[in-house]
Amino acid sequence: MPTLSELRPITGGHNSTEFTATGTIAAGKPVILNSNGTVSQITGSTNTFNHTYGGISEVVGPTRGNVCISMDPFNTGKFIIGYTYEPQSAEKPMVVVGTTDGTTITYGTPVILNSGSGGGNDINVQFDPTYENRVICSFYGGGSGRGWSGLNALTLNGTAVTNHTSGAAQYYSSNGGKMTHGEIAFDTTKVGYFIVGYHLSNGTGYYRGGSIASNGTITLNSQVQIHTRWDKAGSRIACNKSGKFLICGGKHDGSPHMCAATATMDSSRNVTVGTFYTYQSSESRALPADWDPNDDNKFICGANSPTVSPYAGYAYVATVDGTTISYGPAKLISTEDWSEPVLRFNPNPTTDGEFAIVYNETGISPNLQLRLAKCSYTGTNITLDQTYNITTKYMATGSAEFDISSGVLYMCWRYDNASGETNPVYGRIWRAQFENKPSDLTATNLIGIADEAIADGESGIINTWGSVNDTQSGMTIGSDYYAQHDGTITTTNSANSTLQQLVGKAISATKLNIKDYT
Numbered sequence: 001m002p003t004l005s006e007l008r009p010i011t012g013g014h015n016s017t018e019f020t021a022t023g024t025i026a027a028g029k030p031v032i033l034n035s036n037g038t039v040s041q042i043t044g045s046t047n048t049f050n051h052t053y054g055g056i057s058e059v060v061g062p063t064r065g066n067v068c069i070s071m072d073p074f075n076t077g078k079f080i081i082g083y084t085y086e087p088q089s090a091e092k093p094m095v096v097v098g099t100t101d102g103t104t105i106t107y108g109t110p111v112i113l114n115s116g117s118g119g120g121n122d123i124n125v126q127f128d129p130t131y132e133n134r135v136i137c138s139f140y141g142g143g144s145g146r147g148w149s150g151l152n153a154l155t156l157n158g159t160a161v162t163n164h165t166s167g168a169a170q171y172y173s174s175n176g177g178k179m180t181h182g183e184i185a186f187d188t189t190k191v192g193y194f195i196v197g198y199h200l201s202n203g204t205g206y207y208r209g210g211s212i213a214s215n216g217t218i219t220l221n222s223q224v225q226i227h228t229r230w231d232k233a234g235s236r237i238a239c240n241k242s243g244k245f246l247i248c249g250g251k252h253d254g255s256p257h258m259c260a261a262t263a264t265m266d267s268s269r270n271v272t273v274g275t276f277y278t279y280q281s282s283e284s285r286a287l288p289a290d291w292d293p294n295d296d297n298k299f300i301c302g303a304n305s306p307t308v309s310p311y312a313g314y315a316y317v318a319t320v321d322g323t324t325i326s327y328g329p330a331k332l333i334s335t336e337d338w339s340e341p342v343l344r345f346n347p348n349p350t351t352d353g354e355f356a357i358v359y360n361e362t363g364i365s366p367n368l369q370l371r372l373a374k375c376s377y378t379g380t381n382i383t384l385d386q387t388y389n390i391t392t393k394y395m396a397t398g399s400a401e402f403d404i405s406s407g408v409l410y411m412c413w414r415y416d417n418a419s420g421e422t423n424p425v426y427g428r429i430w431r432a433q434f435e436n437k438p439s440d441l442t443a444t445n446l447i448g449i450a451d452e453a454i455a456d457g458e459s460g461i462i463n464t465w466g467s468v469n470d471t472q473s474g475m476t477i478g479s480d481y482y483a484q485h486d487g488t489i490t491t492t493n494s495a496n497s498t499l500q501q502l503v504g505k506a507i508s509a510t511k512l513n514i515k516d517y518t
Helices: none
Strands: 014-018 029-034 039-041 057-058 061-072 077-084 092-101 102-108 121-127 134-142 148-156 160-163 170-173 185-186 193-199 206-211 218-220 224-227 235-239 247-250 257-265 271-273 277-280 289-292 294-307 312-321 324-327 331-345 355-361 369-378 382-389 395-402 410-414 427-434 446-450 459-464 480-484 500-506 512-514
Touching: 014 294, 061 410, 077 134, 077 427, 077 512, 092 160, 092 206, 121 185, 121 355, 134 185, 134 193, 148 218, 160 355, 170 235, 185 235, 193 235, 193 247, 193 257, 206 312, 218 410, 224 247, 224 271, 235 289, 247 289, 257 324, 277 294, 277 312, 289 331, 294 331, 312 355, 331 369, 331 382, 331 395, 355 395, 355 410, 369 395, 369 410, 382 427, 446 500, 446 512
Parallel strands: 061 121, 061 395
Antiparallel strands: 014 459, 029 039, 029 446, 057 427, 061 077, 077 092, 092 102, 121 134, 134 148, 148 160, 148 170, 185 193, 193 206, 206 218, 206 224, 235 247, 247 257, 257 271, 257 277, 289 294, 294 312, 312 324, 312 331, 331 355, 355 369, 369 382, 395 410, 410 427, 446 459, 480 500, 500 512
């Protein structure tokens, strides 16, 4: 059986090889090398979610307030969940680590973050993408006088949790520093640096720059005000791969509007925030936002529109140029009022611009049913591909994240006294799998282009690296062409090896010089 290294010459030259086809291959189409030595034409799968993937997993509970999940960026299928333990007289901020084996989820031992806490509903957990097995957790309700908000640094060993600030968190507010999921983000270019956002009991929004040392010590800079009345929709903070932050939220005072700004942080934890640019000139009760992980200059944000009854949910594509932000047209996602929307991009999409919005839909019976909207965008326009009903139970709050390696979306939500359930206030995990992730094209298996049509089981000539394929049409001379995951050959390149591979350069309208440029 020929190997890829044997078929890729160090220098140029004609290199066409006879292979046996698995499946029908059309002339001029890119092909991959199979493990048995045959070749197949690249094909993409359907553009759908499997939203029942893995069934439902019940999280340790009962819970109160929101539940928050964060996926481990270093270990596939591993996650941490933050929640507030009931009953009310003993509410404690807690975390539990879970691992996934196929479709089975196993949980470790829950850990109380602060034994002196009580009465808080808000909790947020976030893996540090720059330091393996480290997590930061924020909670509201700590301190003997309650109304305090604190940060804890955690280290994981398997599913075991070490709390570096056990019993005495690094408090960042003594005046109701409440936060929702999505208000902590790590700087992807500096080890252990982060920004935390929150609002006080009077509604004023603030942020702080911070860092975590290797021993778990948290250092915070002074708080900086974002705006008065920043509380209704909360805010979302995210960081792209270049270390640029997004701060997105809503002003709800004399001139309510939804807006976003970019920010950067230096090595002294000082945060510089650019101008806030408005994308909706009316208040909103909900706010989803996230950077496109494959485009440092694009993010998606959303809001309710009070001018469209009953507060319909919309999303916008934002384009960043330096510190300037511009927005595309509003796209209707939910005709009903959406509650607790969470927007997440698939870090390994099968189509450029794929993202998901998970939300509770109101105005129906029973109220607050969990929905999943699969979306994508091109340029500044959003397409709503499909909306799925995850459950018809009465839901409270939650969060969602994609597993970086597997592309599985984990949605962790809490039932709100769901009728018919044995544990009606426990948290639950639902998982959804992108079904259109290509199962054939990888970063290493592209072998060349078919010189002729080949029937299933028959042999035919494949133009491999160093050869020229002359079965193309309409090509632009001098342009690089890429084999796409759906089997086409175009000039599209997103720098994502699961989406396309460089295959050659056009030397005429019909001829492609096949060369391994990598």
